[in-house]
Amino acid sequence: xxxxRGRGTVATTGDGSDETADQGTHVxxxxxxxxxxxxxxxxxxxxxxxxxxxxFTDISSEMITAVLGYYLLIYLKVSTIAVGTLxxxxxxxxxxxxxxxxxxxDRYRRRKLLAGFGYGLSxxxxxxxxxxxxxxxxxxxxxxxxxxxxxxxxxxxxxxxxLSAPSAIQGRAFGVHRTMDTVGAFLGPGIxxxxxxxxxxxxxxxxxxxxxFCTACIGLLILVLFVTDQRGPAAEAGTxxxxxxxxxxxxxxxxxxxxxxxxxxxxxxxxxxxxVYLVLQQRLDxxxxxxxxxxxxxxxxxxxxxxxxxxxxxxxxRWRVFYGGHAALLAVYLLLAGPVGGALLAVVTLSxxxxxxxxxxxxxxxxAGPMLPAELRTSGLAVLQSLRALGAFCSSIIFGxxxxxxxxxxxxxxxAGGLVLMLAIAGVLIDPRRSAVVESAVLETTAVExxxxxxxxxxxxx
Numbered sequence: 001x002x003x004x005r006g007r008g009t010v011a012t013t014g015d016g017s018d019e020t021a022d023q024g025t026h027v028x029x030x031x032x033x034x035x036x037x038x039x040x041x042x043x044x045x046x047x048x049x050x051x052x053x054x055x056f057t058d059i060s061s062e063m064i065t066a067v068l069g070y071y072l073l074i075y076l077k078v079s080t081i082a083v084g085t086l087x088x089x090x091x092x093x094x095x096x097x098x099x100x101x102x103x104x105x106d107r108y109r110r111r112k113l114l115a116g117f118g119y120g121l122s123x124x125x126x127x128x129x130x131x132x133x134x135x136x137x138x139x140x141x142x143x144x145x146x147x148x149x150x151x152x153x154x155x156x157x158x159x160x161x162x163l164s165a166p167s168a169i170q171g172r173a174f175g176v177h178r179t180m181d182t183v184g185a186f187l188g189p190g191i192x193x194x195x196x197x198x199x200x201x202x203x204x205x206x207x208x209x210x211x212x213f214c215t216a217c218i219g220l221l222i223l224v225l226f227v228t229d230q231r232g233p234a235a236e237a238g239t240x241x242x243x244x245x246x247x248x249x250x251x252x253x254x255x256x257x258x259x260x261x262x263x264x265x266x267x268x269x270x271x272x273x274x275x276v277y278l279v280l281q282q283r284l285d286x287x288x289x290x291x292x293x294x295x296x297x298x299x300x301x302x303x304x305x306x307x308x309x310x311x312x313x314x315x316x317x318r319w320r321v322f323y324g325g326h327a328a329l330l331a332v333y334l335l336l337a338g339p340v341g342g343a344l345l346a347v348v349t350l351s352x353x354x355x356x357x358x359x360x361x362x363x364x365x366x367x368a369g370p371m372l373p374a375e376l377r378t379s380g381l382a383v384l385q386s387l388r389a390l391g392a393f394c395s396s397i398i399f400g401x402x403x404x405x406x407x408x409x410x411x412x413x414x415x416a417g418g419l420v421l422m423l424a425i426a427g428v429l430i431d432p433r434r435s436a437v438v439e440s441a442v443l444e445t446t447a448v449e450x451x452x453x454x455x456x457x458x459x460x461x462x
Contacts, residue, residue, distance in 0.1 A: 041169050047161055047173050048176065049223075050160060050161060055184040057215075058188060059188040060212045061188065062189055063211065063215070067205070069274040078136055084275075084401060088395075089140060092390055093143070098386045099248075099379065106247070112156070113229075118153025119153050121152065123216035128142035154382075155381045158174075158365050160227070161173055162366075170318075171366040172311055175306050175363075176310070179307050183303060189293060189294075191208075191211065196289045255371055256380065259364075259368050262426035264391040265391065268391040268392075268418070269418040269422045270395050271399060273298070273353075274396075275403075280336070282408055284346060297351070297353075301350060301352075301354020305359075306357075309358040318363050318364075319430055322363045322367060328353075329419065330423075335352070336408075365381060
């Protein structure tokens, strides 16, 4: 046992004699400990592994997403109503399965297994596009299968990230993951562009679908080999066991309920990427290759800004960054409806579009995660994601139907007004100026609970 005497340190031996410890060694040890404590924790390796899975999965999905609007509206010549319906399904179907998958993940604490099923289903669905051909119904089934896969994997994956990273660096951890995810989103449209460059349009679409399937399989293999499941603590006696009811019961918590309501309202005022790109295509009269490159612009901006936005969120407050990111989205709407045209419109719009995603996507999960108990974190994040997905579904349906009767510019302005209204309501529900104080209290509580959970019981040694 070591006790302090004046400036030195004394070791007390079992027979009562004292041995003076080396003072210099002690000081160096204390200095090293203090330096280690002053450094922020490192992002865990598991987050990087999950990021690699998302990277390849996003290459796969964004190859198709980048060209899907053009494929439907220009190549297959379906109506904007059909495009809006398919796009709405793209957003809403994950909500149908997300809570059930999250319940299973929390109940049995097999988050990696559930995520693996989701990634696998999305991979297999890519083979359905060539089979569906020009059938809108068939394409709807394929999209539904892909989105069911997303609904199964998203909440377990985000819960593994949240449980892998210390509370103090949640924003940075999600930022690192989203950056790697966005590398895939950046590369996917580029690969699709190459397919268009070396093949005629019909063959190019087929090659995109097959290449997308192969790339998704690589992501699934990385998940199996390199990701460690974060099972989290089992529910203790007297605490809520993971059930569908206990997951929904999280909405009784006022702070989390307010986040869900505010996030859902903002999702209702969101214009999907498909329609943003189609409005740009209409204004700039873009070719298939040029259309595929629009997603590269958004992904490139997101890629550069995801980690800086995550760090900024950890420093000044995650809700502030999330809320402020919608100012970039509002600027996108005004540009789409404004008089500016040409290359400048595309460059500025896509840059702001990427900034919006960097400031909102992972940041919202990082803000909400610490509010939730570890044993129900997957379910809580699934509730939030499902509600936002339903809001996005309503948005796409409304935009698709309205575009059949209104000019695109006028419609975008209406959505801009709706976004301003939703921001005002969200600002009342969660004041951005006071949210950082609430976040600090949540993080302190989480840190205390984590320390208590990791402390040895009486009679044990570390």
